[in-house]
Amino acid sequence: MNISEKTHIPFEILVATTNRTTLDFIDNMFKNNVLEHYHLLIINQTSEHKLLVSHKPNIRVINAFETGLSRSRNLAIQHAIGDICLLADDDVVFLEGFENKIMESYDQLKDADLITFKTITTENKPYSDYPKKVTGLEDFYRKVLSIEITFKRDVILKNNISFNENFGLGSVFQDCENRLFFEDVFTTKQIKAYFSPEFIVVHKPFSTSDEVTSDRYMFARSALFYKKHGVFGWLYVIKLLFSLVRNNYIGFGEVSHKLQVAKKSIDTFKHMIHGK
Template sequence: MADEFKKTDLEILVSTMNRSNLDFLIPMFPFASFSDFNILIVNQTSEKKNLVSEFSNVKVINSFKKGLSSSRNIALKNATGKILLIADDDVIYFPDFDQKIIDSFHQNKEASVICFQTKTTENKPYSNYKNENLLMNKKQVFWVLSIEIALKSDEIKKKNVVFNEYFGLGAKFEDSESLFFLRRVIHNNLKVLFVPKYIVKHKKYSSSDELNSDRWLYARGANLYKRFQKFSYFFLFKLVFFLLRKKFISFTEIRHKTKVGLKGIQDYKALLKSKSENLYE
């Protein structure tokens, strides 16, 4: 059928930095050669340190811009596949990942985006996933990893859905890029579906390494204001006391951490006032 997708319609969008060769792709596909897949790499680098591909179906864009969301947007803009899979350079795919993705879009034709499952490198579920298909709302996309996202290229591009370049690693607020991307998808009346199929492995994130950092709390302050506006202050205080209760921070850190989160709120509000950012997803 003309509207059926094939595995060759899948393009993998890999964000990476400062690469000089393609060797990093080898462990991502332990069951096959990476050259068997359509891959678009955005390599954020400096001038005269470009990455080059000798494979026709492994394309490279060397970018001198910073930020993970910028990298994702460059990939989305230049991708040619009908189905696009968001990827990082440290993931490991399961042997049948591509077939699972294609089958899921065949079986759920109404979905513009499908979110899948990740296992840790210890072979455990990365998150507390549902056991059935779920049409997701703006709250339910909160825990989705970017590496779990596959999408229909034409529908996303038609609605001009992009990553918010103020959020994500290397940006002003280094968190929440996937959350606000998926919320923007839903805001544009496109459907985001969760399908309980494992497609990828990734090292388990250690919350103790991140939740006590100023960088994270500063970004989370901006996140809260973008989602809740005037109620963000209440949710920030609630978050700080959650961190205290879970022993991510000490009692003596409460004042400092609250000020960091408030600074995130203040700086995000300044972006809104300058009209360089919009509240809408």
């Protein structure tokens, strides 16, 4: 039976990519595993002249003529058929036996609807400062990568959880989409979310100093602060700038420019939401 004819499968990987015309990139992602053992749904954001086609029974493809990582994630969630789904990007490498770790975690955490895991870097170090044991996500979710997120598809759909399409790479505000996703999860009070201290995926390391000093980061954060706190969001902007200066990520002479970025961000957000 072709996978497209099935109503559901136990585990599915939802891959976000752009402008692909071949499936060659998948080989590196599964170099530690047997690709044919896994079910994939690939969202390829592209143009009508650069289409991706799959002739593999375990790989489905949707060519989407739109941009934005959050839109890609949402489209994948809507069309997923796996009972448990894992979000993925096209530049990750899955560790050997990663699916077993995921499924065993759901077996052990009987009430879990969403579980996040750990990433190891290409330098063989933990990507982040993770908790040492299984824990709830309320105090840790701000550090979670999307490639670490797994969930029960029916629970996410039932509770109308999705990624905010104004945030994330390729959107107006190119960050903070994971944070908003988890805040929606916690707001429902219906979804049990956990962290599991198991490594499942490899990704290149992240430079905190490069990220937090970027205008992209300030632009997204400022919109997030205003979305959550209204005019009082400016207090959080000031707090963020103070932290950046105190930790020597930016110099005092850069504060004026960052405030201009913040103002442009908040004005943009207000215009998008309120039309003014």
